[in-house]
Amino acid sequence: MTSIEVPGDKSISHRVLMLAPLAGGPSTATGILRSDDVRATAEAMRRLGASIREEGNETWITGQVRWKAPEEEIDCGNSGTTARLLLGLLAGLGIHAVIRGDASLSRRPMERVVYPLQAMGARMRYLEQEGRLPVELEARCSGSLRSLKHRPRMASAQVKSCILLAGLAGGTRVEVSEARATRDHTERLLGALGAAIAVDRSADGGAVVSLEPRTRPSELSSLRLRVPGDFSSAAFLLAAGWLGAGEVQVLRVGLNPTRTGLLDVAREMGACFDLASEDVQAGEPTGSLRAVPSRLRAFDVDSGVLPRLVDEVPVLAVLAARASGVSRIRGAEELRLKESDRLAVLAGNLGRLGVRCRELADGLEIEGTDAPLAGRVRCAGDHRIAMAFGALGAAPGCRVSVDDASCVSISYPSFWQDLERISASEAA
Numbered sequence: 001m002t003s004i005e006v007p008g009d010k011s012i013s014h015r016v017l018m019l020a021p022l023a024g025g026p027s028t029a030t031g032i033l034r035s036d037d038v039r040a041t042a043e044a045m046r047r048l049g050a051s052i053r054e055e056g057n058e059t060w061i062t063g064q065v066r067w068k069a070p071e072e073e074i075d076c077g078n079s080g081t082t083a084r085l086l087l088g089l090l091a092g093l094g095i096h097a098v099i100r101g102d103a104s105l106s107r108r109p110m111e112r113v114v115y116p117l118q119a120m121g122a123r124m125r126y127l128e129q130e131g132r133l134p135v136e137l138e139a140r141c142s143g144s145l146r147s148l149k150h151r152p153r154m155a156s157a158q159v160k161s162c163i164l165l166a167g168l169a170g171g172t173r174v175e176v177s178e179a180r181a182t183r184d185h186t187e188r189l190l191g192a193l194g195a196a197i198a199v200d201r202s203a204d205g206g207a208v209v210s211l212e213p214r215t216r217p218s219e220l221s222s223l224r225l226r227v228p229g230d231f232s233s234a235a236f237l238l239a240a241g242w243l244g245a246g247e248v249q250v251l252r253v254g255l256n257p258t259r260t261g262l263l264d265v266a267r268e269m270g271a272c273f274d275l276a277s278e279d280v281q282a283g284e285p286t287g288s289l290r291a292v293p294s295r296l297r298a299f300d301v302d303s304g305v306l307p308r309l310v311d312e313v314p315v316l317a318v319l320a321a322r323a324s325g326v327s328r329i330r331g332a333e334e335l336r337l338k339e340s341d342r343l344a345v346l347a348g349n350l351g352r353l354g355v356r357c358r359e360l361a362d363g364l365e366i367e368g369t370d371a372p373l374a375g376r377v378r379c380a381g382d383h384r385i386a387m388a389f390g391a392l393g394a395a396p397g398c399r400v401s402v403d404d405a406s407c408v409s410i411s412y413p414s415f416w417q418d419l420e421r422i423s424a425s426e427a428a
């Protein structure tokens with residue numbers, strides 16, 4: 001069996017880098033992810049005046065920053081989380097800035113955050129194309145944001161977190177109602193900082209999250225935490241294990257229930273795993289997971305569970321390709337707005353390998369097969385597509401190559417080495 005510790009959680013890493021500079025004192029974090037997306041956040045925060053020092057696995061972040069308007073435009077690269085959360089923080093701080101991103105990020109919708117921020121009184125405009133980056137924020141007097149109650153039309157942790165950051169930095173009350181609760185890392189970190197955050201969950205899977213401006217940012221406690229491994233990165237290794245590449249154990253991985261919907265589907269498809277809970281870090285549960293090669297059955301996924309596995313749809317698609325029967329993924333229209341149009345890219349690539357797959361407006365229907373699969377996959381620069389097909393390629397009877405192996409640096413730079421360790425230990 002191969003034991004692997006995956007790199008730190010991407011969502012938590014972004015949030016620590018954005019929230020800790022607001023605190024009243026210095027914070028330290030072990031295991032902040034070192035990847036392109038998180039580097040974009042660290043660099044953006046430095047440009048705004050934050051002091052972030054990195055050495056090995058440790059990161060030191062100074063609190064009570066003297067914020068300054070960045071001299072140049074802030075480039076968020078490929079990272080939607082950096083762009084959307086940063087817009088909320090900047091709107092709250094009232095700082096003038098221009099935010100841009102790479103070609104993929106410039107195609108992704110930004111109205112979902114710009115509209116509520118404008119409703120709070122932030123003055124922002126699109127510089128090139130309506131609804132897309134680059135966006136310019138105007139400077140504004142501190143304390144002049146209005147409070148907001150918002151119900152996003154889509155399930156989005158980025159939208160919720162953007163509004164919470166605007167409320168925190170702008171000193172105003174905000175409330176976000178979610179029809180389906182999304183990942184709650186911002187809420188947990190705000191709780192660890194001592195902010196007045198309240199979460200009211202309903203029996204139907206919804207949540208109302210509110211933040212009161214009772215605590216000024218300078219009164220927030222500093223953070224000291226070890227960032228758990230990223231469940232969404234671990235998912236590719238678990239999938240390789242279930243698909244037969246070899247038994248694998250992932251250590252110290254985040255097990256926040258708003259992220260682990262894949263495990264519910266794994267049970268339904270007969271994928272064998274054990275879970276051992278270990279520790280809680282800044283409100284985040286962690287533990288280890290062991291996956292063993294399994295005979296997989298087809299599954300159905302709908303919008304109810306989707307927010308809890310939104311980044312795992314590529315993994316589900318490759319598992320479905322090897323499961324007996326026809327699997328269905330529905331209610332996943334948001335997947336068209338990720339780093340690539342994931343529904344189209346997954347359908348195209350499965351077809352290229354010889355798997356029968358029907359692309360629906362809001363999902364996929366995939367007929368599993370145990371015939372040999374071979375071919376070259378087009379990743380569209382999307383890290384999660386490359387890793388999902390990497391996991392499939394490690395399965396017995398599959399020969400899959402990807403056209404852009406290097407895009408994994410966005411979230412999991414050591415992915416190919418870790419995957420190779422699983423296959424090598426099976427071959428030994």
Ligand code: S3P
Nearest residue numbers: 011081155156157158159310311
């Ligand atoms: C993220 C939220 C999710 C997810 C993304 C990271 C976050 O997007 O897909 O990879 O860190 O808040 P949504 O905004 O669609 O929830």
